[in-house]
Amino acid sequence: MRFDDRPQRILLPVSVGFVALSFVLALLFNLLPWRNISGVPDLAALVLSFWCVHQPRRVGIGTAWLLGVVMDAGNGALLGQHAFAYSVLAFAAVGLHRRILWFSPWQQAAHVLLLLLACQVMALAVAMIAGGAFPGYAYFAGSLVGAALWPAATFLLLLPQRRPESVDENRPI
């Protein structure tokens, strides 16, 4: 099985249950007690940007907002801080989805790095205005790790949509 999709495959339709499951797993990861380790990626943001790029008609700003509120309540952060950042992230990802998919996985990761960094800067700005402390520049390492995980996320999250690789001479595609 090839890692990148060249030439582009025709994928099966996505199942809504799998999308929901991936969000729940990402939230579980984010709610682990990661406090003292820097460079832990925000998997919820990564999975969100993935589905916004691949399924912009199913996952969009509304989903992002809900996910953000759950994140805020789970973390005890200011309610609406992540909801705001994720909404902007989803907007940018949906806006860029036609462009991003033209590139190879690592070039896509470069786009996603910018998206994740912008999301972190939004959350940081809101938190600083609300009176939080600056967490240090290591805070942004999470985005780098998250973007580096993009090709792996692409492979894993598209697995259920791949067709079986059976060679059929009579099938047109």
Place this chain on the structure above:
Amino acid sequence: MDYQPPPFFSRGPAPLVRLAFFISLAFLLMVLDARFRYAESIRQGVAILAYPLQWIALAPVELISASSDFFTTQVALKRENDSLRSRQLQNANDLLTLEALRAENAQLRRLLEARERLPRRSTLAEILYTGRDPFSRKIIVDKGSQQGIEEGQAVIDDTGVVGQVTRLYPLLSEVTLITDKEQRTPVEVVRNGLRAIVYGGGTAGTLDLSYMAANADVQADDLLVTSGIDGTYPAGLPVAKVSRVERDAAYAFAKITCIPTSGVEQNRQVLVLSREVHLPRPSAEGPTAVKAAKQKRPRKRE
């Protein structure tokens, strides 16, 4: 008859409109949460929904720590047992003198007609996890309103003040550590009784003694304890030790940095102290005295 595009062409409102709607909704939530704290019920609801998620997320961590406890070697246990026994012998001596001192102190206080400090009711709570929010210093503990925890209660460990309960859920509560940037703790310097307020230093894990005059009598290695004036913390609990004092003639205030004495970031168990309310006791002839005072006033005017 109006013609409409088939349903698979309709995409709802434009993305920019949707973004504006959800951003304003997020800002509404933020303002409600930060300014008026109206969003508590929303937060409670989402927190109850997220509770099983958090529980599942923590299960592997619990399992690992439990199994590592189980596989502690016998040598380590033996060594720890020996050191604990020797420490207990040392402590027994201190404990005996402490009992005597406590009795003497109580008697002296009675003599001075000072209010006796009753031991407070306290609840042992275990830290479940530290919040992922990197902008604040908060921990979540496993006791909530069901176990009689109230908002505003002081949280301590065996070596000093840890923080204060700031948010309450049915089964959990959120404790803001004294190192949080928004947390203030009223203290006094043990050496000379100087009262001050300690501010959290944010992510650095230190505390600042702000707004002290440049010539204030504070030295390095001074111990700061709670003053008890606020009615939240009992008096005399160790809070921090002064680590550095910078006096600059250009500024009106000295820059004083302190290090918390308690293991603010290290503990697993903490103690939540119940709040005492000290209202001034009405004197025996209270109401009549007030009446007499009221009656006196018009007479004077006559």
